[in-house]
Amino acid sequence: MRTAVVVGAGMAGLAAAGALARAGWRVMLLERGERVAAPPTAMVLWPNGLRALESLNPEGGWSAIASPLPDGGVRRPDGQWLVPPRTRAGACHAPAVVHLEDLYDALVAGLGDRVEIRTGVAVSGVRVGSGRRPAVVDGRTEHEADLVVAADGIDSPVRRALAPEAAAVGSGFAAWQAVIPGWRTPALTGEQAAGGETLGAGYRFVSIPLSRRGGVYWVATAAGAARPESPATQLALLRRWFAGWHAPVSELLAATEPEDLVPQEVRELRPLPRAYGFGSGPGGVVLLGDAAHAMPHHLGQGACLAFEDAATLRSLTADVAPGPELHAAIDAYSRARRPRTTTVVRQTRRMSAVVQARGRLALRARDAALNQLRPRLLGHAHGLAADWNPPD
Ligand SMILES: Cc1cc2nc3c(=O)[nH]c(=O)nc-3n(C[C@H](O)[C@H](O)[C@H](O)COP(=O)(O)OP(=O)(O)OC[C@H]3O[C@@H](n4cnc5c(N)ncnc54)[C@H](O)[C@@H]3O)c2cc1C
Incomplete structure (x- = not known):
């Protein structure tokens, strides 16, 4: 064989x-x-x-x-649309x-x-x-x-x-991913619950609802090297960097626990x-x-x-x-x-x-x-x- x-x-x-x-x-x-x-x-x-x-x-x-x-569109940190969401045509292999x-x-x-x-x-x-x-x-x-x-x-x-x-x-970025379980997900309005992408100056935040399992997945990216600090300190840093971004970015970071955080150096x-x-x-x-x-x-x-x-x-x-x-x-x-x-x-x-x-x-x-x-x-x-x- x-x-x-x-x-x-x-x-x-x-x-x-x-x-x-x-x-x-x-x-x-x-x-x-x-x-x-x-x-x-x-x-x-x-x-x-x-x-x-x-x-x-x-x-x-x-x-x-x-x-x-869902296509949640792309926004600026102040919430203004850069690209509004579009409805995806139903396809047998949708993302x-x-x-x-x-x-x-x-x-x-x-x-x-x-x-x-x-x-x-x-x-x-x-x-x-x-x-x-x-x-x-x-x-x-x-x-x-x-x-x-x-x-x-x-x-x-x-x-x-x-x-x-x-x-x-190194690609010049660090990334953090997390899944907030359903029971800890903050209450979100319809538009917020659809998730989406927000682009700041060297920062990016994407959130996606896990509608079948419950909860929300998010991934944040920042220019620079991976951080050496503990997950709790890195989460505090993320909350500071993304403070003032439109809802629900701060709400999602507030609902995240240090043990949810998966930090990664982005390499290629x-x-x-x-x-x-x-x-x-x-x-x-x-x-x-x-x-x-x-x-x-x-x-x-x-x-x-x-x-x-x-x-x-x-x-x-x-x-x-x-x-x-x-x-x-x-x-x-x-x-x-x-x-x-x-x-x-x-x-x-x-x-x-x-x-x-x-x-x-x-x-x-x-x-x-x-x-x-x-x-x-x-x-x-x-x-x-x-x-x-x-x-x-
Ligand atoms: C923030 C972020 C978001 C991403 N989002 C997406 C996405 O939405 N969609 C997508 O398609 N991709 C995404 N990716 C990319 C995706 O995560 C990777 O491409 C994928 O994990 C690669 O899988 P892999 O099995 O090739 O490698 P790895 O996941 O690195 O697995 C390698 C395995 O080999 C084992 N191993 C390593 N060295 C040895 C050794 N010497 N001997 C024996 N075993 C060993 C490891 O323990 C591990 O189990 C994302 C990546 C990042 C960083």
């Missing part, structure tokens, strides 16, 4: 492991954490991500765990928001019994070449397989060894790896998810692209045998995924420049341009999403 080792049990690794197992591979999933656990936050699933998930596991019940994403605990549960449920999960295993390197199948190394143990899938995030040691040109660098890979696939003997290694194409979060596409990666990999490797067939599939994976992710990364960086605008003139130019820019940018993002379909 064909064997695969998947490194990392984040969203990318879980999706890839389940997909390969369903295509008949025997899979070992290695995770450095003591357990497979979702961060206590949420994310947007754009139509491309939803389509990829449905193609990976049609039984996954994805729409049952996701809430529709949705999902709590990561629900998403991880569904991905884990999709692993089946052909996936052996080993936690507490930190992979430190990869062995390729010498005509042998690839192997990942954890301390002194080697895990060899026909296919190694590196889904171990932006600091992937496997990518560092195979694509040292791709460096993980620059440049992207020159390839996402590498042969070794009759097998090879592929990079998937943030290990391949970590990017700033402004278009909310990182995980969606990881699901696309997994769907593409599953499709290309479904019936291939180790040897030339597998090599051709690995090459095809790299050729399909690198241009696609490069385009999305380019769009994301443009969006970063909009969010990062600071200074009176830059802000005035941004606000004036936003009405045209946002539909164009988001239109493009939606176009990207609409353009992608799972491979047969």
